[in-house]
Amino acid sequence: MNGKAASGEAAQVATRNRLERGRGALGPALELVHTGRAPTRAVLTSELGVTRATAGAVAAELEALGLIRVEPGAAAGAQGRPSHRLVVADDGPVVLAAQVHADGYRAALVGLGGTIAATAPGCETIDADPAQILGSLVEAGVELLEQTGRRCVGAGLAVPSAVAEPEGQALNPLHLAWPVGAPVREIFAERVRAAGLAGPAFTGNDVNLAALAEHRHGAGRGSADLLCVATGHRGVGGALVLDGRLHTGSSGLALEVGHLTVNPEGRPCYCGSRGCLDVEADPLAFLTAAGRAPGPEVSLLKESRELLTHEYDDPAVRAAAAELIDRLGLGLAGLVNILNPDRIILGGLHRELLAADPERLRAVVADRSLWGRSGGVPILPCTLDHNSLVGAAELAWQPVLDDPLGALAG
Amino acid sequence: MNGKAASGEAAQVATRNRLERGRGALGPALELVHTGRAPTRAVLTSELGVTRATAGAVAAELEALGLIRVEPGAAAGAQGRPSHRLVVADDGPVVLAAQVHADGYRAALVGLGGTIAATAPGCETIDADPAQILGSLVEAGVELLEQTGRRCVGAGLAVPSAVAEPEGQALNPLHLAWPVGAPVREIFAERVRAAGLAGPAFTGNDVNLAALAEHRHGAGRGSADLLCVATGHRGVGGALVLDGRLHTGSSGLALEVGHLTVNPEGRPCYCGSRGCLDVEADPLAFLTAAGRAPGPEVSLLKESRELLTHEYDDPAVRAAAAELIDRLGLGLAGLVNILNPDRIILGGLHRELLAADPERLRAVVADRSLWGRSGGVPILPCTLDHNSLVGAAELAWQPVLDDPLGALAG
DNA sequence: TCATTTTGTGCCGACACTAAACAAACTCAG
DNA sequence: CTGAGTTTGTTTAGTGTCGGCACAAAATGA
Structure with missing residues (x-):
């Protein structure tokens, strides 16, 4: 390798680095439009913290790329010259x-x-x-x-x-x-x-x-520290979105929340412990607690939903829901103590449990997380369909x- | 507010935004020297991903600010022109x-x-x-x-x-x-x-x-996802350093790890539960388990250290250490499942427990965290004095x- | 109709960095 | 000792992004 090649290599690294960083405000601007936080060029300007000139140029470039459209028809009403609206291109990629x-x-x-x-x-x-x-x-x-x-x-x-x-x-x-x-x-x-x-x-x-989607387009919008917990079939899953980025840990295994102990006298878990969230707060646990042995060919989630919505009058169902809410609440409180999220979103059966008795769940979480301050974290159902x-x-x-x-x- | 003022305001926002971002590569360069990752301008060049020209200019500016010094006397040995060394100014701020x-x-x-x-x-x-x-x-x-x-x-x-x-x-x-x-x-x-x-x-x-310090200058150097756990007197503390930044959660209460359940049959905790890490793996728990009622005026940490170093032959002490290691290991395994760190650093009494029987602690953590992959996370003692x-x-x-x-x- | 307010655009310059050529300082082989 | 090879440092010119500013455009309201 001669002197010229070495110099060229350094420059090449520099160039790659620059390209990896992405060019200027284009990316952030697109993200703002994508997540619906920049309906007009005016708010794009303030959100990006750039001048109107730059925001205008960026919007024009994104339009040239076929990603967004700038529509003149604006909802006026306010004073001053009305903004054009920035919308996602409906024939884009x-x-x-x-x-x-x-x-x-x-x-x-x-x-x-x-x-x-x-x-x-x-x-x-x-x-x-x-x-x-x-x-x-x-x-x-x-x-x-x-x-x-x-x-x-x-x-x-x-x-x-x-x-x-x-x-x-x-x-x-x-x-x-x-x-x-x-x-x-x-x-x-x-x-x-x-x-x-x-x-x-x-x-x-x-x-x-799901957590990422809820953060961008659903109930998690604007959260800087979002915890999602959900159960669909067997076991319980978790996810954390920090500053808009999924936190998956060093090898993708973060937020495997299923083995938090939520019931010291609970049933044994395949992990070797007992009373894990995985076996205490999933649809199977709910059906079992309600005294309904699940059929072999049914969806555990659908069956559980059915019970919660149509047979909530049944004392056994109600008691089973209360029990699961308590277990889930203990698990969430443990997570709150460790992660201190600013919002919690629940999906799957957990969403239905929240809907069935929101006060009970919030009370358990507040009670068992360390300070009212973090116990007061909002707990919301997920809002996106898919x-x-x-x-x-x-x-x-x-x-x-x-x-x-x-x-x-x- | 007239037109000019409004225009000026937008520009002001843009300027503030730019200043907040920091100018160019100066900050990253200083951080590299600060953490010892840029001993010469050559590695500064590659670490920053800029050209030699830029790295040189940045180093010169940092030197002009009185923050670092560029020393000609280099340890040669390798081929090519020797690098000057970048060192922290010993009379700087x-x-x-x-x-x-x-x-x-x-x-x-x-x-x-x-x-x-x-x-x-x-x-x-x-x-x-x-x-x-x-x-x-x-x-x-x-x-x-x-x-x-x-x-x-x-x-x-x-x-x-x-x-x-x-x-x-x-x-x-x-x-x-x-x-x-x-x-x-x-x-x-x-x-x-x-x-x-x-x-x-x-x-x-x-x-x-402490976690931040260990990440910058101690056993945590280079970690992208560092978990620290320590106990000094009463209770157990935790910390997480993500991508070089302290993760304190949305209201500063993250990593309050003391109330993970590590012993379902354990002693009651002031939080209302029982068998919490706080009361099962701190110096008081160790002294109690070893059958030594602590005197009123002694440091629990010093007394525990004394026992571990000078009376480890005593079967009661050894058994107490083993018990605490098992409890601590369960707690760490729980944290590994949730956070999936790439490294764990232990401080205070936990550091001594690790030193007393590293194999036992590592085995418990590997055993009770979900996959060998994350169970194989390195567990190290902290290395900085203060x-x-x-x-x-x-x-x-x-x-x-x-x-x-x-x-x-x- | 005109002042006021807010948004959009064109132009210039500052600044940070790349790119490329050159200079410097060492090793190593002969 | 000399020159080729290698790596590092410096100089110069050039580029691209974005701030700063002036002006134009489009609405409201008296």
């Missing part, structure tokens, strides 16, 4: 979002702003071979892309399992009959590549992605949000 | 670092690089009035500054209590006889101002600050690290 859950799987195209542009007919069975399912999902996505004629800039997948970083194996796909440690991220990426789809492919845990799916899309949008120019060009 | 603990308090001057430049004689008693103690600490600092003639650019204080954000009240100064909720941050800042010291004043929890004190200094240095030009000028 989309990402392929895919989700696998206990009872089936589905694919969709999602545009900026978290809007679902097209959905493939969902499937209600689960194959034991992940490659099979992920292949079908990508196929369905390709079909949707052909039908709509829109450009694809990435793909995201949500799976009901912890996803190890950085390789992306599914570590505990407990209710999928998938092999433990299946390299789902790699399989999905390979299928996406094979299908000729443009853009990178991402894979994450469904509760994590939050894991939208979250998978968020994952795929992230490179575009970080550096629109680079992601759409490269 | 300092910050006042102060610490209050269960058995006394002390003050020191700390320079860049975490080096203690001067220490005031420590005091071994604790007054019930925080204003009294904090006043003495600031006085001691002023004296040190006069003796050494160095410039002061800020002050930091470590207290053995959770510190509420954003106001800075001491929420649980359990073993200080201070009033609960005392506005220590405000009191300290007021004393610093009254003494005529330049620069802002900061206050934080001692375990948090890590809370150095951490308090880090707090005070932070504005300088973020924007050297702005902090030293304003």
